[in-house]
Amino acid sequence: MNIHEYQAKDLLRHAGVPVQPGEVAETPTAVEAIASRYGTAVVVKAQVHAGGRGKAGGVKLAKTPAEARAHAERILGMSIKGLVVSRVLVAQAADIASESYVGIIVDRVSKRPVVMVSPAGGIDIEEVAATTPERIRRIAVDPRYGLQSYEALELAFFLYRDVHRARAAARILRQLYTAFIESGASLAEINPLVATPSGDLVAVDAKISIDDNELDRHPELAALRDETAEAPSETDARKANLTFIKLEGNVGCVVNGAGLAMATMDLVKYYGGEPANFLDIGGSSNPEKVVNALRIITSDANVRVILFNIFGGITRTDDVANGIVTAIRQHPLRVPIVIRLTGTNEQEAVRILAGAGLSAVTDMDEAVRAAVALVGAETTA
């Protein structure tokens, strides 16, 4: 789960990291009031889950409260990568002598948290890694002991030759590590970490992603979720305990299991179609889940055919069949449906479907080909 910059900064502040002062606002009037109170130049920053906010015009410097208000009027309500801005952060502008990057991720190869620093701050770290990898230094931390002072200082000296700044940066790295572990993050970064002309360090932008699997352990973090920043269909799916990702195509896919769901999308594409979504109904076969899945898929106006691919193991195919029949009774389909099911209680499933005038095939290839052909037939008709 991604959280907003202002939320990430609150977590860092709580961990002791020096953070650029700022407050969040939802109206131009509130933005102007904050800027007047600060009495300094401010930066008005769109709070959306998208990179490249600056390039999109979502980050503006204002020298006066009136200017801050004018920027807020334009930024609030604007769309950045399809996400509408409903909140801005009003932050006191910092004097910048230099900018660095500090961040932590969980690394799959070393199976440890890895702390990364770079003196090339303010730009995307993946770009630095691709173009000037020598400007990044990393340490894989043994999670049983945490980030040690000497490790933090070694990284900090890669950023600053001056011992005072290096010690301050080392302290920030250890505070960042603490925030990372305590919030169950999968990523935490400060970019840029700014050194001011007077030698102070301050976090000017921050990003934290929380591991979804930690949210039951951290209800206070789960409460930070901003549903307005998600596609409505994905919020709907999450509440129904389904994993759903909307794509651009027109073949709506309902599959049990993530690997089979990916393989089904791939096969749709192989036969010349375009998947409309990734949807995994999971291992259990609660008919309610199938009803919700169909509702979410059919709410996508692009969908021209629905393709079920169910391999019954723990999932009982008769439960899935019951779900399909129930869903269609509640909301008759406006597009054709192709059903592939095989495995546990298959014969019962076929009987249930037949009772509702539906048929099923047992072969995955045959089902995908049929679904893609139906889309093609409709397009040419």
Place this chain on the structure above:
Amino acid sequence: MSIMIDQGTRLLVQGITGRDGSFHTRQMIEYGTAVVAGVTPGKGGQTFDAGSHAAPPVPIFDTVADAVEATGANVSVIYVPPLFAADAMMEAAAAGIPLIVCITEGVPVLDMTRVYPFVRDRGARLIGPNCPGLISPGVCKVGIIPGRICAPGPVGLVSRSGTLTYELVDQLTRAGFGQTTCVGIGGDPINGTNFIDCLAAFEADAATTAVVMIGEIGGTDEQEAARYVSLHMSKPVVGFIAGRTAPPGRRMGHAGAIISGATGTAAEKVHAMADAGIPVGDRPVDVITLLRERMSAAGRGAA
């Protein structure tokens, strides 16, 4: 005849009285697996009804250490809720269990950064978490892979997926290719056993003559496995990679199935495997064709 589990497997079930644990314990017993003990703290001294007149009730213990001492269990399978799974894996390793299989999905990845070194330092092998477990057809099943889709035979199978594994195993069985062992290593970013561990075990297993490897987007495990195959394996390996149409930056259900920046794409994996002499099927059904070709070529080579 198989890898990792066989006739000597004496299975302990952690979370035996839970909804998933009890259902799958009965399935494993029905398949013929020797389930010798269960653990549910607070229910020590009770027994678990195996659901079959042929199988005796399974004794339940409060701790893994008690269960191991009383029954000599040598494999543990874990069905506890996600936030308790890390502790369960560590308890099993601390009690001296050499093979731990964690089925639980949704284990926090930071928990796994601590579990992984803990288990390794005690010399145990962990499979999973977020995996379907493993099955040596006709002999023993640990986990949730449906027994009826498998058949004994010479093919080893290793996969990061669950139902996609079943799809491939089912197609293998229908095409006449039985299996020595099918292992699901799980779809999380940090897991206990990787492709290379399984490939090495299949290479060493006399009964296995060819291997099917099923990967997916995310990480570099398949690429490293491909290098391993080109350097160390004499047996033919064929593959499949799921997620060719997955968009970058989105987690495709499995916690580990994500293209980060430009790494972990299906194309990258397919290329690495092809370069290492591992043909990769465009469709699941192509895997069967490729396997048949490679096995008959290997058979001619040996003859």
